Amino acid sequence: MKVNLLTAAPYAVKMLLLNQLKSSINLYKNKLNLDKTIVNYNFESNIENIPLQRIHNDEKVIYGSAIALKLASQYKLAPVEIATQLATYLETTTDYNSNAKILDFFIEVSNSGWIYFNLTNSSIAVWLQHQLEISETLFHHFKIPEAKNIELKRSFSFFQIQYTHARCCSLLRLGDQEGLIQISRENHQCKFYIVEPKPIPWLNSGFIAKVFGNPTPTLPVSRGMEFCSSLHLIEQLLDLLDELSTANLIPPQKATSRLLKLTISLSEAMLNFDRTCRILGQVKTHPQLAQARLGLVAVTQSLLELMLRDRFGISAPEEL
Incomplete structure (x- = not known):
């Protein structure tokens, strides 16, 4: 049903x-x-x-x-x-x-x-688009207190997360410079808000179908590493948001540990996605696919920024 x-x-x-x-x-x-x-x-x-x-x-x-x-x-x-x-x-x-x-x-x-x-595939598109459109303040719905453990803040893992966040910012700026997307920072101090295209062509580009079903015939057919990496990145986004939504149901220290582990996993998934999926260059022959991939980068950037700044109490640099 x-x-x-x-x-x-x-x-x-x-x-x-x-x-x-x-x-x-x-x-x-x-x-x-x-x-x-x-x-x-x-x-x-x-x-x-x-x-x-x-x-x-x-x-x-x-x-x-x-x-x-x-x-x-x-x-x-x-x-x-x-x-x-x-x-x-x-x-x-x-x-x-x-x-x-x-x-x-x-x-x-x-x-x-x-x-x-x-x-369903259409719901995945709705879910991703929704994450792009919500304002910065709405993320505080999760009520995540800042981590207090100083040793935790010194963890090498945070440099990787910060690097990944900076890489997301760089990709979004490049996408804007290349005319694939238009980004705005107005009323979104730390979030790269995609103004155009709106909505992101998740379905029209074949991106969702490639990841979760049969590829669109007019686009390159592949179910190889690039689509596996796309699927894994979406899964990590789902898992981290799911954990955030239930973090208040478990002891704070345990919640912080689990959230850090999932944030690291999201960072690793994003870096793998960056390595295996071409956003600029040759993929520009299929601009809608590039836009969908940039949309996924934007969702990742906003969530990494939230975790670094609001959960772990450290900076979320846009450049390194």
């Missing part, structure tokens, strides 16, 4: 899904309480109690939840029965309006009772 989910600003896919699962569990609880043969079940539907993870896949963005197995083990019900019912509620309880940006998922229930959320 296909489900449209209302996005927030900014939003992380994991938190969005957790909130939907929470609502579905509460509805299922009400159903059981109305059944005279099943009463007094105390479902734990707090977000921190709901298992959800991104599933590694070479061609799709998939999240999976084993919540039905957890509930089945506690209440002696068949996991697939619970999962099927929860999936039905996920389809019928979504609240959105015509002006909202929408994430589309295809929901699948396995025979073992796992619930899988398959993100």
